[in-house]
Amino acid sequence: MPYLLRKVVILVFTLWVAATLNFVLPRLVPGDPVSVMLAKYQGRLDPSAVDALKIAYGLNDLGSPVSQYFSYLGRLLHGDFGRSISLFPTPVTDVIGQALPYTLGLVGITTILSFVIGTALGLYSGWRRGQTGADALTPVSLFLSSMPYFWFALVMLYVFAFQLKWFPLSGALDPFPGAAFTAGWWSSLLRHAALPAFTILVTSVGGWLITMRNNVVSVASEDYLAFARAKGLTERRILSRYVLRNALLPSFTSFGMALGFVVGGSILTEIVFSYPGLGFYLYQAVVGLDYPLMQAIFFIIALAVLLANFAVDLINVLLDPRVREGRA
Amino acid sequence: MKYNVLTLSVMLLASASVSLAQNPKSTFTVVRSDQWGAQNFNPFSPASQHLLPTNSAIYETLFFVNSIDGKVTPVLGTKYTWSKDNKTLTVTTRGGVKWNDGQTFDATDAAFTFNYLKQYPALDTTGLWKSGLTSVTAPNASTVVFNFNAANTPVFVYIANTPIVPQHVWKDVKDPATFTNAKPVATGPFVFDSYSQQALRVLKNPNYWMKSQPYIDAVVWVSTSSNDAALLKLLSGDVDYGYVGISDPKGFAAKGPNNAYWWPTNNINFLYFNTVKAPFNDAAFRRAVAQAIDTKQVASKAYISAVPAANAASIFPAQQSTWLPASLKAQAPTFNVAAADKALTAAGYKKNAQGVRLGKDGQPLPTYKILVGAGWTDFITMAQVVGDNLKKVGINTSIDQQAWGSYSGGLQTGTYDMGISWGWGNGSNPYYTFNAAFSPDLSAPVGKSAPSNLSRYTNPTITAALKSFSTTSDPAAQKKAMSAIIATVLKETPWVPLTDRTQFSLFNTSRFTGFPSAQNPYNDASPDDTAGARLMYLNVKPK
Numbered sequence: 001m002p003y004l005l006r007k008v009v010i011l012v013f014t015l016w017v018a019a020t021l022n023f024v025l026p027r028l029v030p031g032d033p034v035s036v037m038l039a040k041y042q043g044r045l046d047p048s049a050v051d052a053l054k055i056a057y058g059l060n061d062l063g064s065p066v067s068q069y070f071s072y073l074g075r076l077l078h079g080d081f082g083r084s085i086s087l088f089p090t091p092v093t094d095v096i097g098q099a100l101p102y103t104l105g106l107v108g109i110t111t112i113l114s115f116v117i118g119t120a121l122g123l124y125s126g127w128r129r130g131q132t133g134a135d136a137l138t139p140v141s142l143f144l145s146s147m148p149y150f151w152f153a154l155v156m157l158y159v160f161a162f163q164l165k166w167f168p169l170s171g172a173l174d175p176f177p178g179a180a181f182t183a184g185w186w187s188s189l190l191r192h193a194a195l196p197a198f199t200i201l202v203t204s205v206g207g208w209l210i211t212m213r214n215n216v217v218s219v220a221s222e223d224y225l226a227f228a229r230a231k232g233l234t235e236r237r238i239l240s241r242y243v244l245r246n247a248l249l250p251s252f253t254s255f256g257m258a259l260g261f262v263v264g265g266s267i268l269t270e271i272v273f274s275y276p277g278l279g280f281y282l283y284q285a286v287v288g289l290d291y292p293l294m295q296a297i298f299f300i301i302a303l304a305v306l307l308a309n310f311a312v313d314l315i316n317v318l319l320d321p322r323v324r325e326g327r328a
Numbered sequence: 329m330k331y332n333v334l335t336l337s338v339m340l341l342a343s344a345s346v347s348l349a350q351n352p353k354s355t356f357t358v359v360r361s362d363q364w365g366a367q368n369f370n371p372f373s374p375a376s377q378h379l380l381p382t383n384s385a386i387y388e389t390l391f392f393v394n395s396i397d398g399k400v401t402p403v404l405g406t407k408y409t410w411s412k413d414n415k416t417l418t419v420t421t422r423g424g425v426k427w428n429d430g431q432t433f434d435a436t437d438a439a440f441t442f443n444y445l446k447q448y449p450a451l452d453t454t455g456l457w458k459s460g461l462t463s464v465t466a467p468n469a470s471t472v473v474f475n476f477n478a479a480n481t482p483v484f485v486y487i488a489n490t491p492i493v494p495q496h497v498w499k500d501v502k503d504p505a506t507f508t509n510a511k512p513v514a515t516g517p518f519v520f521d522s523y524s525q526q527a528l529r530v531l532k533n534p535n536y537w538m539k540s541q542p543y544i545d546a547v548v549w550v551s552t553s554s555n556d557a558a559l560l561k562l563l564s565g566d567v568d569y570g571y572v573g574i575s576d577p578k579g580f581a582a583k584g585p586n587n588a589y590w591w592p593t594n595n596i597n598f599l600y601f602n603t604v605k606a607p608f609n610d611a612a613f614r615r616a617v618a619q620a621i622d623t624k625q626v627a628s629k630a631y632i633s634a635v636p637a638a639n640a641a642s643i644f645p646a647q648q649s650t651w652l653p654a655s656l657k658a659q660a661p662t663f664n665v666a667a668a669d670k671a672l673t674a675a676g677y678k679k680n681a682q683g684v685r686l687g688k689d690g691q692p693l694p695t696y697k698i699l700v701g702a703g704w705t706d707f708i709t710m711a712q713v714v715g716d717n718l719k720k721v722g723i724n725t726s727i728d729q730q731a732w733g734s735y736s737g738g739l740q741t742g743t744y745d746m747g748i749s750w751g752w753g754n755g756s757n758p759y760y761t762f763n764a765a766f767s768p769d770l771s772a773p774v775g776k777s778a779p780s781n782l783s784r785y786t787n788p789t790i791t792a793a794l795k796s797f798s799t800t801s802d803p804a805a806q807k808k809a810m811s812a813i814i815a816t817v818l819k820e821t822p823w824v825p826l827t828d829r830t831q832f833s834l835f836n837t838s839r840f841t842g843f844p845s846a847q848n849p850y851n852d853a854s855p856d857d858t859a860g861a862r863l864m865y866l867n868v869k870p871k
């Protein structure tokens with residue numbers, strides 16, 4: 001119980017620090033949203049637009065930084081993130097609401113898939129050391145995980161979408177896919193997600209594989225395995241009940257973190273495949289100094305990572321008796 | 329009786345649009361290299377905040393002024409005249425035009441639109457009511473009268489380019505800055521059909537005032553996230569038009585018989601000198617530096633010879649025949665390293681034994697920073713070439729890359745040494761370029777933000793000539809004023825024009841004809857979300 005209480009207090013405190021940093025850091029970047037907007041139009045927006053835009057965005061009468069900070073905290077507690085400046089007058093929650101499902105779907109599912117596949121292969125590779133297949137997995141996964149992602153993604157796009165035309169060139173859906181959640185809509189969604197998901201899977205599976213393999217190798221030399229064998233347990237039972245569970249624990253914590261970061265989207269994927277996720281909006285917000293959108297997305301990332309961490313801590317209590325009894 | 333006819337026609341209209349919606353026969357597809365936002369058809373919002381069809385296909389303006397050659401095409405206005413003292417502009421509006429909800433358009437809607445900008449200053453993004461406009465009235469159903477307190481003829485472009493909105497809808501809108509106008513009522517050739525994150529569609533307006541145009545039934549926009557993705561879509565023939573700033577348009581055109589591009593010059597990339605800092609406050613120093621820069625090399629390295637070097641007098645190619653007399657053309661500085669070297673020494677900046685240029689105080693000149701945007705490969709290359717050129721005359725430079733905010737902030741607050749940027753004003757004649765660049769009203773003391781006079785250079789001759797240009801509509805008087813400006817700028821060299829800056833229209837002509845081109849420049853190759861694109865949507869025909 002004290003363990004959980006401690007974790008909750010740390011969670012709330014870290015959230016407050018994240019919210020404060022969220023407020024301070026974007027404002028340390030020089031410039032302001034309106035002059036950035038003016039520069040971006042490269043002469044197509046008249047300089048006399050500055051006053052008009054400042055009034056429109058409510059940037060002309062802000063008050064001191066301290067009062068801004070407290071009203072920001074107050075609005076945060078009410079869930080009011082304000083209106084985006086670069087996509088004015090859309091409320092920030094609408095922008096995030098449009099992009100979040102795609103990010104959670106694509107990046108979330110591929111993260112889970114790559115964890116499962118990488119861990120399974122890592123278990124095989126670590127357990128069957130000495131066999132050619134298992135040994136070959138290490139250099140192959142090292143190669144795959146050190147490939148530059150954008151290069152690999154561009155090559156896949158060029159070969160499979162542009163030359164062979166097996167997959168669409170861009171987007172998350174066809175231009176007119178029909179009503180949502182019909183068969184045609186699902187087929188369009190899956191066809192568009194295939195190539196981005198494949199590239200993410202291929203480049204991230206290697207990391208999980210090697211971590212799991214190392215864990216398995218270190219567990220394999222433990223005394224209790226020798227004891228289990230001496231006691232006559234089958235290899236399969238040793239593998240599934242003792243080796244897997246003990247080797248999985250360290251990976252689990254980083255899996256939790258990775259799930260938290262899913263919310264940040266994958267900016268490279270979204271640019272190469274024009275997938276409309278949060279990463280692209282975050283990038284646009286940072287470049288355009290769109291404070292409300294930037295703050296909201298950063299806060300959501302921080303919240304997701306902290307919650308994921310918290311959830312992993314809870315699950316660790318369930319999974320690891322050593323933590324349960326305070327002897328971790 | 330009338331009621332029945334009305335219902336019948338509404339039903340016919342509805343069924344016509346329904347059948348079109350299910351099956352538009354010819355669809356013109358445009359690709360976009362960024363994602364758009366929410367469903368916002370507010371024509372007053374700055375460009376990226378309203379959806380792309382808003383001002384290009386749905387709403388119309390009074391006139392279209394071609395920004396390349398200044399030609400005026402009538403749209404909702406058919407005629408315009410300035411009074412003798414140039415303080416009154418009278419516009420005749422078109423008859424027989426209906427809003428797409430069936431009501432009639434007339435001059436009161438136009439007058440309402442302009443007075444609406446006065447009522448809500450947040451919408452006045454071209455500063456119309458700050459440029460001397462005092463009143464806008466509609467004395468009858470086909471005339472609009474604009475009254476100014478001081479003559480200012482160049483403001484016509486901004487009046488011509490304002491989208492006209494219906495009084496009967498907008499008079500009830502309480503907060504126009506946040507109004508998203510989900511069902512736009514407008515006069516344009518297309519009406520809104522469908523919105524999603526990946527595609528926008530507008531359908532042909534069956535009651536459009538042009539009887540035989542547009543020739544197409546629908547325009548569809550598809551979004552991508554990068555220039556490369558948009559380019560791939562153009563190459564694969566999925567789309568017909570894209571405004572994409574690729575690095576090699578000639579290569580694009582060479583890849584297939586249906587690939588074409590039209591990149592007319594409508595601006596210039598300049599090397600700005602911060603004329604409040606020594607030695608850039610010395611005209612002789614600036615002139616000599618201009619002679620040391622090989623603009624041809626700058627352009628060919630930065631743009632793979634797709635874009636030429638800029639005209640040394642800062643006049644766009646299509647405007648030279650009107651505004652650049654041959655006598656001034658001859659006065660422009662030419663690239664000559666030896667002459668630059670001599671000129672610098674003659675101006676008091678000698679070279680020491682190591683070849684380093686010394687200041688007037690005998691100390692070596694510091695290394696000057698050339699400000700460019702971070703990651704902008706074309707500007708970085710330009711800065712590199714300029715740096716190499718200047719090294720040959722003993723001046724050392726370094727490249728200072730800054731993100732958008734610090735880049736524009738540094739230019740506007742005057743903390744840079746030299747900087748590369750586009751003309752922060754440009755238009756259908758050189759007045760817009762020179763006014764934005766050298767008007768004392770658009771400058772500011774160092775530390776405050778200057779709207780567009782980045783070099784903070786002013787000159788009484790230029791200021792007087794700008795005023796006499798803007799207070800007349802007589803072409804001869806305007807030419808005289810412009811020549812005075814050009815001659816002074818050439819003498820004082822407050823900046824160095826480096827390369828042309830173009831529009832980026834790319835076409836795939838496999839399904840349609842009638843695109844604008846250098847041979848047929850009916851619009852100015854402007855992007856697919858601007859008023860100029862309306863002419864393209866009206867003129868393309870299925871093959």
